[in-house]
Amino acid sequence: MNKIIDGKQFAQELNTNLKISINQLEGKRKPKLVILQVGDNPASNKYIKNKLNACAKVGIIGELKKFEEEISQKKLENEIIKIIDDNEVDGIIVQLPLPKHIEEQLIIDLIPAGKDADGFNPQTLGNVMLNNSKIFPATPYGILKLLEWKKIDLIGANVVIVGRSNIVGKPLANMLINKSATVTICNTKTKNLKDICKEADILISAAGVANLITKEFVNNNMTIIDVGANFVDGKYCGDVDFDNVLEEVKHITPVPGGVGPMTIACLLQNTFTLYKEKENL
Ligand code: NAP
DSSP states (O other), X not given: OOOBOOHHHHHHHHHHHHHHHHHTOTTSOOOXXXXXXXXXOHHHHHHHXXXXXXXXXXXXXXXXXXXXXXXXXXXXXXXXHHHHHOTTOOEEEEOSOOOTTSOHHHHHHHSOGGGBXXXXXXXHHHHHHTTOOSOOOHHHHHHHHHHHHTTOOOTTOEEEEEOOOTTTHHHHHHHHHHTTOEEEEEOTTOTTHHHHHHTOSEEEXXXXXXXXXXXXXXXXXXXXXXXXXXEETTEEEOSBOHHXXXXXXXXXXXXXXXXXXXXXXXXXXXXXXXXHHHTTO
Protein backbone atom coordinates (compact mmCIF):
# COMPACT_ATOMS: atom_id res chain seq x y z
CA MET A 1 0.00 0.00 0.00
CA ASN A 2 1.22 3.46 -0.82
CA LYS A 3 1.49 5.28 2.50
CA ILE A 4 2.22 8.68 1.05
CA ILE A 5 -0.75 11.00 0.62
CA ASP A 6 0.05 12.86 -2.58
CA GLY A 7 -1.33 16.35 -2.02
CA LYS A 8 0.20 17.59 -5.25
CA GLN A 9 -1.73 15.06 -7.31
CA PHE A 10 -5.05 15.74 -5.58
CA ALA A 11 -4.54 19.51 -5.83
CA GLN A 12 -3.98 19.10 -9.58
CA GLU A 13 -7.23 17.13 -9.86
CA LEU A 14 -9.13 19.87 -8.00
CA ASN A 15 -7.53 22.55 -10.16
CA THR A 16 -8.37 20.69 -13.37
CA ASN A 17 -12.02 20.41 -12.34
CA LEU A 18 -12.08 24.08 -11.37
CA LYS A 19 -10.61 25.06 -14.73
CA ILE A 20 -13.41 23.12 -16.47
CA SER A 21 -16.05 24.92 -14.37
CA ILE A 22 -14.51 28.33 -15.13
CA ASN A 23 -14.28 27.51 -18.85
CA GLN A 24 -18.00 26.82 -18.80
CA LEU A 25 -18.76 30.41 -17.71
CA GLU A 26 -19.47 31.40 -21.27
CA GLY A 27 -20.14 35.10 -21.81
CA LYS A 28 -19.55 35.89 -18.15
CA ARG A 29 -16.66 37.75 -16.56
CA LYS A 30 -13.92 35.60 -14.99
CA PRO A 31 -13.46 35.33 -11.21
CA LYS A 32 -10.84 37.71 -9.81
CA LEU A 33 -8.52 37.35 -6.81
CA VAL A 34 -6.44 40.24 -5.48
CA ILE A 35 -3.36 39.56 -3.35
CA LEU A 36 -2.27 42.36 -1.03
CA GLN A 37 1.42 42.55 -0.19
CA VAL A 38 3.21 45.10 1.94
CA GLY A 39 7.00 45.20 1.52
CA ASP A 40 9.19 42.74 -0.31
CA ASN A 41 9.63 39.68 1.91
CA PRO A 42 11.43 37.03 -0.25
CA ALA A 43 9.39 34.11 1.15
CA SER A 44 6.17 36.05 0.51
CA ASN A 45 7.33 36.80 -3.05
CA LYS A 46 7.69 33.07 -3.66
CA TYR A 47 4.29 32.18 -2.17
CA ILE A 48 2.61 34.98 -4.14
CA LYS A 49 4.22 33.81 -7.38
CA ASN A 50 2.85 30.30 -6.75
CA LYS A 51 -0.63 31.67 -6.07
CA LEU A 52 -0.64 33.85 -9.18
CA ASN A 53 0.58 30.95 -11.33
CA ALA A 54 -2.16 28.74 -9.92
CA CYS A 55 -4.78 31.43 -10.69
CA ALA A 56 -3.55 31.70 -14.28
CA LYS A 57 -3.69 27.91 -14.77
CA VAL A 58 -7.37 27.64 -13.78
CA GLY A 59 -8.55 30.87 -15.42
CA ILE A 60 -8.93 33.08 -12.34
CA ILE A 61 -7.67 36.64 -12.84
CA GLY A 62 -4.96 37.02 -10.21
CA GLU A 63 -3.69 40.49 -9.39
CA LEU A 64 -0.96 41.58 -7.01
CA LYS A 65 -1.34 44.93 -5.23
CA LYS A 66 2.03 45.65 -3.71
CA PHE A 67 2.55 48.50 -1.25
CA GLU A 68 5.81 49.93 0.02
CA GLU A 69 7.07 48.64 3.38
CA GLU A 70 6.71 52.09 5.00
CA ILE A 71 3.02 52.60 4.15
CA SER A 72 1.00 53.84 7.13
CA GLN A 73 -1.87 51.87 8.64
CA LYS A 74 -4.36 54.54 7.56
CA LYS A 75 -3.12 54.75 3.98
CA LEU A 76 -3.09 50.97 3.66
CA GLU A 77 -6.64 50.75 4.98
CA ASN A 78 -7.79 53.40 2.49
CA GLU A 79 -6.17 51.54 -0.39
CA ILE A 80 -7.79 48.27 0.72
CA ILE A 81 -11.22 49.92 0.93
CA LYS A 82 -10.86 50.96 -2.73
CA ILE A 83 -10.13 47.35 -3.69
CA ILE A 84 -13.06 46.07 -1.59
CA ASP A 85 -15.35 48.52 -3.40
CA ASP A 86 -14.32 47.19 -6.82
CA ASN A 87 -17.27 45.14 -8.06
CA GLU A 88 -15.07 42.99 -10.27
CA VAL A 89 -13.01 41.72 -7.33
CA ASP A 90 -14.39 38.47 -5.89
CA GLY A 91 -11.70 37.52 -3.41
CA ILE A 92 -8.96 39.36 -1.51
CA ILE A 93 -6.10 37.83 0.42
CA VAL A 94 -3.58 39.53 2.66
CA GLN A 95 -0.12 38.03 2.33
CA LEU A 96 1.23 37.60 5.84
CA PRO A 97 3.38 38.60 7.62
CA LEU A 98 2.76 42.35 7.45
CA PRO A 99 5.45 44.79 8.63
CA LYS A 100 5.60 45.26 12.42
CA HIS A 101 4.09 48.78 12.40
CA ILE A 102 0.89 47.49 10.75
CA GLU A 103 -1.83 46.04 12.99
CA GLU A 104 -2.39 42.74 11.23
CA GLN A 105 -5.74 41.84 12.78
CA LEU A 106 -7.24 45.24 11.86
CA ILE A 107 -6.27 44.64 8.24
CA ILE A 108 -7.66 41.09 8.25
CA ASP A 109 -10.89 42.35 9.86
CA LEU A 110 -11.25 44.89 7.07
CA ILE A 111 -11.73 42.24 4.38
CA PRO A 112 -15.49 41.60 4.33
CA ALA A 113 -16.73 38.03 4.61
CA GLY A 114 -18.10 38.29 1.04
CA LYS A 115 -14.54 38.76 -0.32
CA ASP A 116 -12.64 36.76 2.28
CA ALA A 117 -10.81 34.21 0.13
CA ASP A 118 -8.39 33.41 2.98
CA GLY A 119 -11.22 32.61 5.37
CA PHE A 120 -9.52 34.57 8.19
CA ASN A 121 -12.21 37.19 8.82
CA PRO A 122 -13.85 36.77 12.29
CA GLN A 123 -17.30 36.44 10.70
CA THR A 124 -16.07 33.65 8.40
CA LEU A 125 -14.38 31.92 11.34
CA GLY A 126 -17.57 32.23 13.41
CA ASN A 127 -19.56 30.63 10.63
CA VAL A 128 -16.96 27.86 10.33
CA MET A 129 -17.36 27.18 14.03
CA LEU A 130 -21.15 27.11 13.66
CA ASN A 131 -20.84 24.67 10.76
CA ASN A 132 -22.56 27.23 8.58
CA SER A 133 -19.91 28.38 6.12
CA LYS A 134 -19.15 27.86 2.45
CA ILE A 135 -15.70 29.46 2.89
CA PHE A 136 -12.98 27.86 5.00
CA PRO A 137 -9.43 28.87 5.93
CA ALA A 138 -7.47 27.39 3.05
CA THR A 139 -5.01 25.15 4.93
CA PRO A 140 -7.59 23.43 7.17
CA TYR A 141 -9.88 23.14 4.14
CA GLY A 142 -7.11 21.40 2.20
CA ILE A 143 -6.40 19.04 5.10
CA LEU A 144 -10.07 18.04 5.39
CA LYS A 145 -10.25 17.44 1.65
CA LEU A 146 -7.10 15.27 1.75
CA LEU A 147 -8.49 13.14 4.59
CA GLU A 148 -11.81 12.72 2.80
CA TRP A 149 -10.04 11.91 -0.50
CA LYS A 150 -8.11 9.13 1.23
CA LYS A 151 -11.38 7.94 2.87
CA ILE A 152 -9.89 8.28 6.33
CA ASP A 153 -12.77 7.96 8.75
CA LEU A 154 -13.25 11.07 10.87
CA ILE A 155 -16.33 9.97 12.82
CA GLY A 156 -15.13 9.16 16.32
CA ALA A 157 -11.49 9.42 15.24
CA ASN A 158 -9.02 10.56 17.88
CA VAL A 159 -7.33 13.55 16.25
CA VAL A 160 -4.41 15.39 17.84
CA ILE A 161 -3.42 18.80 16.43
CA VAL A 162 -0.09 20.31 17.43
CA GLY A 163 -0.58 24.09 17.10
CA ARG A 164 -3.40 26.46 18.04
CA SER A 165 -2.99 29.31 15.55
CA ASN A 166 -5.98 31.23 14.24
CA ILE A 167 -5.22 30.16 10.67
CA VAL A 168 -4.54 26.44 11.17
CA GLY A 169 -5.08 24.79 14.57
CA LYS A 170 -8.21 26.53 15.85
CA PRO A 171 -10.35 26.49 12.67
CA LEU A 172 -9.17 22.97 11.84
CA ALA A 173 -10.24 21.73 15.27
CA ASN A 174 -13.70 23.21 14.75
CA MET A 175 -14.04 21.70 11.30
CA LEU A 176 -13.04 18.28 12.62
CA ILE A 177 -15.44 18.55 15.56
CA ASN A 178 -18.18 19.29 13.04
CA LYS A 179 -17.24 15.99 11.37
CA SER A 180 -17.68 14.18 14.73
CA ALA A 181 -13.98 13.66 15.42
CA THR A 182 -12.66 13.83 18.99
CA VAL A 183 -10.04 16.56 18.92
CA THR A 184 -7.13 17.48 21.20
CA ILE A 185 -5.25 20.72 20.46
CA CYS A 186 -1.71 21.05 21.80
CA ASN A 187 0.61 24.03 22.24
CA THR A 188 4.04 24.79 23.69
CA LYS A 189 2.71 24.46 27.25
CA THR A 190 1.18 21.03 26.69
CA LYS A 191 2.45 18.39 29.11
CA ASN A 192 3.49 14.98 27.79
CA LEU A 193 3.15 15.97 24.12
CA LYS A 194 4.73 12.73 22.97
CA ASP A 195 2.28 10.52 24.93
CA ILE A 196 -0.74 12.51 23.69
CA CYS A 197 0.42 12.30 20.07
CA LYS A 198 1.15 8.59 20.30
CA GLU A 199 -2.52 7.83 21.06
CA ALA A 200 -3.83 9.61 17.96
CA ASP A 201 -5.56 8.00 14.98
CA ILE A 202 -4.75 11.18 13.06
CA LEU A 203 -1.85 13.45 14.06
CA ILE A 204 -1.72 16.90 12.48
CA SER A 205 1.43 18.87 13.16
CA ALA A 206 1.28 22.63 12.58
CA ALA A 207 4.03 23.78 14.92
CA GLY A 208 6.63 25.05 12.49
CA VAL A 209 9.41 23.07 14.21
CA ALA A 210 11.51 20.77 12.04
CA ASN A 211 11.85 17.20 13.35
CA LEU A 212 9.43 17.80 16.23
CA ILE A 213 7.53 14.60 15.44
CA THR A 214 9.87 11.63 15.71
CA LYS A 215 9.03 7.94 15.59
CA GLU A 216 8.50 7.96 19.38
CA PHE A 217 5.37 10.13 18.77
CA VAL A 218 3.58 7.74 16.39
CA ASN A 219 1.81 4.37 16.13
CA ASN A 220 1.31 1.87 13.30
CA ASN A 221 -2.30 2.83 12.62
CA MET A 222 -1.70 6.54 12.48
CA THR A 223 -2.30 9.02 9.67
CA ILE A 224 0.06 12.00 9.84
CA ILE A 225 -0.66 15.34 8.23
CA ASP A 226 2.46 17.50 8.24
CA VAL A 227 1.57 21.19 7.91
CA GLY A 228 5.00 22.52 8.89
CA ALA A 229 6.92 24.62 6.38
CA ASN A 230 10.48 24.92 7.63
CA PHE A 231 13.88 25.55 6.07
CA VAL A 232 16.82 23.60 7.49
CA ASP A 233 20.20 24.18 5.86
CA GLY A 234 18.40 25.58 2.83
CA LYS A 235 16.17 22.50 2.54
CA TYR A 236 12.39 22.75 2.75
CA CYS A 237 10.89 20.33 5.28
CA GLY A 238 7.91 19.80 7.55
CA ASP A 239 7.61 19.13 11.29
CA VAL A 240 7.97 15.37 10.93
CA ASP A 241 11.19 13.36 10.89
CA PHE A 242 9.84 11.90 7.66
CA ASP A 243 12.51 9.30 6.80
CA ASN A 244 12.34 7.63 10.21
CA VAL A 245 8.58 7.94 10.70
CA LEU A 246 7.46 6.71 7.27
CA GLU A 247 7.82 2.99 8.10
CA GLU A 248 6.04 3.36 11.43
CA VAL A 249 2.70 4.84 10.27
CA LYS A 250 -0.25 4.04 7.99
CA HIS A 251 -0.44 7.27 5.98
CA ILE A 252 1.66 10.42 5.84
CA THR A 253 1.80 13.64 3.82
CA PRO A 254 5.22 14.64 2.47
CA VAL A 255 6.77 18.13 2.55
CA PRO A 256 6.93 19.40 -0.12
CA GLY A 257 3.98 17.94 -2.03
CA GLY A 258 1.44 17.48 0.76
CA VAL A 259 -0.51 20.25 2.45
CA GLY A 260 1.15 23.15 0.54
CA PRO A 261 -0.41 22.52 -2.90
CA MET A 262 -3.76 21.79 -1.25
CA THR A 263 -3.70 25.18 0.49
CA ILE A 264 -3.36 26.95 -2.85
CA ALA A 265 -6.00 24.75 -4.49
CA CYS A 266 -8.44 25.57 -1.68
CA LEU A 267 -7.72 29.27 -1.97
CA LEU A 268 -8.87 29.00 -5.59
CA GLN A 269 -11.93 26.99 -4.51
CA ASN A 270 -12.83 29.76 -2.03
CA THR A 271 -12.41 32.41 -4.74
CA PHE A 272 -14.73 30.54 -7.07
CA THR A 273 -17.29 30.03 -4.29
CA LEU A 274 -17.26 33.79 -3.55
CA TYR A 275 -17.63 34.51 -7.27
CA LYS A 276 -20.63 32.17 -7.58
CA GLU A 277 -22.27 33.70 -4.51
CA LYS A 278 -21.82 37.18 -6.01
CA GLU A 279 -23.11 36.17 -9.43
CA ASN A 280 -25.96 34.08 -7.97
CA LEU A 281 -24.73 30.96 -9.77
P1 NAP B 1 2.16 29.74 14.42
O1 NAP B 1 1.17 30.84 14.41
O2 NAP B 1 3.59 30.04 14.70
O3 NAP B 1 1.64 28.65 15.45
C1 NAP B 1 2.42 27.54 15.80
C2 NAP B 1 1.68 26.78 16.87
O4 NAP B 1 2.43 25.62 17.19
C3 NAP B 1 1.51 27.57 18.17
O5 NAP B 1 0.22 27.34 18.70
C4 NAP B 1 2.58 26.99 19.10
O6 NAP B 1 2.20 26.99 20.45
C5 NAP B 1 2.65 25.55 18.58
N1 NAP B 1 3.96 24.98 18.83
C6 NAP B 1 5.16 25.42 18.36
N2 NAP B 1 6.16 24.63 18.83
C7 NAP B 1 5.58 23.68 19.57
C8 NAP B 1 6.08 22.59 20.34
N3 NAP B 1 7.39 22.34 20.41
N4 NAP B 1 5.20 21.82 21.00
C9 NAP B 1 3.87 22.08 20.94
N5 NAP B 1 3.34 23.10 20.25
C10 NAP B 1 4.18 23.89 19.58
O7 NAP B 1 2.18 28.96 13.06
P2 NAP B 1 1.05 28.69 11.92
O8 NAP B 1 0.84 29.91 11.16
O9 NAP B 1 -0.11 27.97 12.49
O10 NAP B 1 1.87 27.68 11.00
C11 NAP B 1 2.41 26.49 11.53
C12 NAP B 1 3.37 25.88 10.53
O11 NAP B 1 2.63 25.53 9.38
C13 NAP B 1 4.47 26.82 10.05
O12 NAP B 1 5.62 26.06 9.74
C14 NAP B 1 3.89 27.41 8.78
O13 NAP B 1 4.88 27.88 7.89
C15 NAP B 1 3.17 26.21 8.25
N6 NAP B 1 2.07 26.51 7.35
C16 NAP B 1 2.06 25.86 6.17
C17 NAP B 1 1.02 26.06 5.29
C18 NAP B 1 1.02 25.34 4.00
O14 NAP B 1 0.20 25.64 3.16
N7 NAP B 1 1.88 24.37 3.80
C19 NAP B 1 -0.01 26.94 5.61
C20 NAP B 1 0.00 27.57 6.85
C21 NAP B 1 1.05 27.34 7.73
P3 NAP B 1 1.97 28.35 21.31
O15 NAP B 1 0.63 28.83 20.88
O16 NAP B 1 2.03 27.90 22.72
O17 NAP B 1 3.08 29.27 20.90
